[in-house]
Amino acid sequence: MATPKFMFFLALLLPLVLSVNGNGLAVGYYSRSCPQAESITMNVVKQTLAVAPSLSGPLLRMFFHDCFVRGCDASVLLNSPTNQAEKDAIPNQTLRGYEIIDRVKNALEIHCPGVVSCADIITMVSRDVVVQTGGFSWNVELGRRDGVVSLLNDALTNLPPPTDNINALVRSFRGKGLSVKDLVVLSGAHTIGIGHCSAFRNRLYNFTGKGDVDPSMNSHYVATLKKICTLNGPDVFVQMDPGSSKKFDEGYYAQVSKNRGLFQSDAALLNNAETKAYVLAHKGGNQESFFKDFGVSMVNMGRIGVLTGNAGQIRKVCSKIN
Ligand code: HEM
Structure with missing residues (x-):
């Protein structure tokens, strides 16, 4: 029979054991x-x-x-x-x-x-x-x-390309065990950083091969971007969340909601009921819920195909195998 002391010890251990998920991460x-x-x-x-x-x-x-x-x-x-x-x-x-x-x-x-x-x-x-x-x-x-x-x-x-439509994006994320919610939440990472013209130039100059503009992009934004990303100019870059690209906030969703998402994959979030609802709910004033969701989805992404236990190795130098 287990003594009360032993049971107490077990109770202390339990949270530690439970914090290890099915993938062996903790x-x-x-x-x-x-x-x-x-x-x-x-x-x-x-x-x-x-x-x-x-x-x-x-x-x-x-x-x-x-x-x-x-x-x-x-x-x-x-x-x-x-x-x-x-x-x-x-x-x-x-x-x-x-x-x-x-x-x-x-x-x-x-x-x-x-x-x-x-x-x-x-x-x-x-x-x-x-x-x-x-x-x-x-x-x-x-x-x-x-x-x-x-x-x-x-x-x-x-890796999904920036030209992906919503169906391709959902398929890509589902293929990795991630949900539609993970897709729209993790896309919020585009609140920081930059994108090169080569990733969206087609939207400005040749969307369907007829020298046309992507009609889903705000026309003022198209004009602004064209000044920076000229047709045959150098592959310079722009901020994805202009003015706040070094700050992690929900500015990305405001951009996307105004048809100012930089890539087709950003704009695509308006073409699915669930992702659209999330974008609109976070275009301003709901930052806390995005911040919480982001941590959850990053944990989900961090579980993809992990090697644990005796699989793989602990590299001594990150750029080469031992
Ligand atoms: C949903 C599918 C996604 C597509 C198609 C996509 C595509 C891209 C592209 C084309 C760029 C621009 C790179 C450049 O021109 O230098 C970019 C930048 C970036 N992406 Fe994504 N991305 C996706 C999802 C994500 C996710 C899930 C994260 C992280 C959670 C992420 C984080 C970033 C960040 C932070 C940058 C800025 C990089 C920099 O400043 O150099 N993206 N993405």
Whole structure:
């Protein structure tokens, strides 16, 4: 028979056991093996964004680009001697901030060598970017291990292009186990950062191959964008949430609701009843609910295809397998 003392001990343990989800991830995963992991990571992100605020966009985007391709396994960080890795694929050529991940990794290797995976570093950094740019924090689930494969073609086939319509976007997210709500919430990440003309020039000059403009885009916005992104001009960039692109807020939904979403994939959120309702409910004055939803959806995205237990490895250097 279990003694009362033993039962008490069990009751203390239960929350710890329950915090491990079905994928083997857990909040506070490194609390014993590397207690400072989260604070060290946060400090690096804080210091980085203080001097280079434009890295917030690419560092948040990196989590998405990692998780959608072979799961959240840091495959996006691997280098290939023949330029055939995920990072060499066109959608990843505008990713930046790899050196910040390395900086976190170096700091963690000094404190607890061989313990914290690069996949978890990307995860923690994405949360810290949101916090440092004005969003709410959330508990990150950790315990991912790093993959050993990274293929250019996987990035091309798994990352949704900015020309996707709503059906393609829903299919893409569903294929990763994410819901329509996750799609509209995570698209809110476009409240920070920039987009290059090449990602939306077709909307300004040649939408259906007849030299036409995307009729779903606000005509004043089209005119403004045309001045920056000329037909045959250089591939410069614009802020996705003009005037507040370094601040994590719900400005993105205000933009989309006014037909000023930059990409077709942003505008597409008005073409589905559920996503449209979310956009309209968050176009102003409902920021707290977006902030809370964002943490939930980031946790959901962080569960995609994770390697745990004995799978994969803990890389020593994030850009190469051990
Ligand atoms: C729904 C499908 C999505 C599509 C089609 C899409 C597409 C794009 C494109 C084309 C860019 C511009 C890149 C450039 O020109 O430099 C971009 C930027 C960005 N995306 Fe997405 N994205 C999607 C979802 C997401 C998600 C889920 C996140 C993160 C949760 C995210 C975070 C970002 C961020 C932060 C930037 C700014 C990058 C920077 O400042 O360099 N995106 N996205």
